[in-house]
Amino acid sequence: MKVDVLIVGAGPAGLMAGAWMARTGVKTLIIDQKPCRTQSGHADGIESRTLEILDSFGIGEGVWRDSNRTIELSLWYQQQGVLQREAVMQNCNPGLSRYQECTLGQGKIEQRLLDLIHAHDCVEVQWNTSPVDLRVNIPGEYRIEMQIQTVQEVEIKTIHAKYLLGCDGAHSWVRERLGLRLEGDKMDEHWGVFDAIPITDFPDIRKRCIVRSPVGHLMVIPREARLVRCYVQLDCRTAAEFKKNYHADILVKLVATILQPYRFEASQLEWSTIYTVGQRLCQTLSMHNRVFLAGDAIHTHSPKAGQGMNVSMQDTFNLGWKLAAVLKGQASARILRTYEVERLAVAVRLVEFDKRMVQAVCGRTLNAHTRNSILQEENSSASGLTARYCPSLLTVPRGDLAANLTVGMRFPSTPVFCQSDARPWHLQQLLQSTGAWHLLVFGGNLSAVSQMKRVERLAAAVADHHLGILSAYLIHCASRQEVDLMDLPALFRPFDASHGYDYWKVFADRQPSVSSHGPGEAYRFYGVGEEGCVVLLRPDQHVSFIGSLEDINSIVVIFTSIGWNDRDS
Structure with missing residues (x-):
């Protein structure tokens, strides 16, 4: 089988790349070892810049309509055994975008991207399919050769492609096969997470909340359809206990303890897991100008700021149109080199911001002004709205005839x-x-x-x-x-x-x-x-x-x- 583009990973990054290929008529195969799209859990925060991008494909308004808007952020702390509200602040910077931060399950966003892809016959998605072997930069027009195998079949198939995208997550098979690795710090903290309908009299349950407590810190993220996501900090003993059978009752009881004297119970528990994520980065985003990495394959961090799915889709939004232009003869392959330059800078800023965000959420000594500045940064530069690409053959600074526009930055709307x-x-x-x-x-x-x-x-x-x-x-x-x-x-x-x-x-x-x-x-x-x-x-x-x-x-x-x-x- 011969394709122009082979994408490993049908998560948000891979499907965003697939959306570009579908829109521009580029023959593409997307493979994923999972049996289907995400059904529950995983990412849920959607930044305003991501909504603008989704709208450019005609699906942003549907996501915006179905989502929950996280308009306010409430800060709580426990002092001398009493839970107190410290402040309520805006969880958005009005005027930067026609959208604002909201929440919607990752699977629902993936489904909209899949619907867009399926409306075109040039992109195929194969589930239950894993890569087996890879050869890169072989002679000829199709420089990539990959062996793949599906769960149902014994036979190994060979795919020939002009370009390969590794969008296969933090444990990326493509990245490992290329001999690349993530570098950085591994977090010592464990966090449990679950999605459920809360039964509670906690007054700010439908606001985004950060609750600091000696028992463990808590983040509350209101979701669509009455759901609420809770991130709760775990000590080593509690983390080990949860890992024995992954029973969410342990997490629910801990949240109930933190929110005392308010009542808290979880109804219709939808999903739960535990994570210990490092703030790590792969410094190489492409090899031979033929293989590209995107999303969690190049940057991993905590989910506290809700950036993972957003930055991943923004990675391939940057790359997808460039690949299509080259394959359709509208540009030279040299424009593909701008991908690493432009998106590596974003990835570096993301990891550095996540370190500050973790300190804002978990730090006991951080003053209120610094913490509030970090939370404001989350809704501006960290959201992708102010990403500025450096001068290149695609961005040519000149003149000041539009004083409020900056070459390299996204075009704002009015x-x-x-x-x-x-x-x-x-x-x-x-x-x-x-x-x-x-x-x-x-x-x-x-x-x-x-x-x-x-x-x-x-x-x-x-x-x-x-x-x-x-x-x-x-x-x-x-x-x-x-x-x-x-x-x-x-x-x-x-x-x-x-x-x-x-x-x-x-x-x-x-x-x-x-x-x-x-x-x-x-x-x-x-x-x-x-x-x-x-x-x-x-x-x-x-x-x-x-x-x-x-x-x-x-x-x-x-x-x-x-x-x-x-x-x-």
Whole structure:
């Protein structure tokens, strides 16, 4: 069997990569030794950046609708035998994203990704299948050779692939086979975890809680459908007792002891386990520019900040579009080298943040200001919202025409109005994950003849260079009533003989300033002046370049540097 991409591991990281392959039509095989997707337990925290990513595949709103929003964080401590509430604080930083942190079982997110993948016939998922042997960098077009075996069959099958992704968790078979290892510290602490419906009079049970107690610290995470997850710190004796038969009553009784004098019992216990996770990192994310590691295969840490599933999906969200571009002839394989540079820096920050987070949750001497700063960091930089990729052939810093945007960072969202029907849209909603780059043209006041001429010249230049991998949008700050869609260049109202015009490429700014033709809310939000600018976004929504309306040649240079040419369009 020959495939373009072979993915080992059908967890969140592997399925996110599979979603890219499905959307872009890349022949892919995903294998996993499990019999099916996650049924209960495991990760449940979803960061706002992850919701933005899921929405770019058309499944974010469903996850957001079904999830539980963790809006408040309540801090409790036990002093002289009395349990007291120390503080209640916001568990999100409003305004950074149109979403906020929420919780939903990992299996339900995996199912939505599987539904997306199954809607395309180019990606196959094989369960009960394990890798047996691996050869890398063999001669020919298909440089990967892997032997696999399913539970039901004795026969060993051989798969030939152009690229291999190891998304197979902390005990990664692919990583071990490559001779790589995780390095770092092993935690001395044991934590038990269970999901159940709580029967309790503890007043903050539907808030995210951190409870510090001499018996052991406790984290409470409210879940969907009345469920609550409890993480409880275990001493060595209790951990050993739990490991004898994995009976959750031991954990439930300990939580009940910590929450006294409040009553606590667990009904409909769904899942329980114990973990002792190290804060460890693999410094090598790729080999031969053909084999790539992602997710827990490269970074392990505690689940206290709910980052594992999120960073894992963000890893392959970064990698997936690059693989697709190379395989479809839209870019040179050299862009794949940016994956390790960009995501290793994120992994290093994740492990360092987790060390601070563990101290914030467990430390007895940490002052309130430091602890609160760490908890605020969790909902901003640690969530992926402020991840900044360093300059490379994909991110080219230049100019300051959009003062509030940063090259290398994800494009934030603000509302605008559709020119055609006045419907409000978030700009980020337009940035669907199809493999296309996005060109946002802030055209300024189009009622001014000189500004309209600049936009027309830009559109003509895009057409002349045949930039077929671009999806272009126009955002202007004129009065919407003074602009006629049919007077605009065809780039912003593409026509199809079967479907007619695309009416969702031109948008007007909200609430123009007092001068009526000055920049409105969106222009001020992004720091764009009346002269406008162009913002080039990578397929993963990160800003690649910011320039003037006359800077189309700079965009052509970027595409040339990544190996694109007219023929690929």
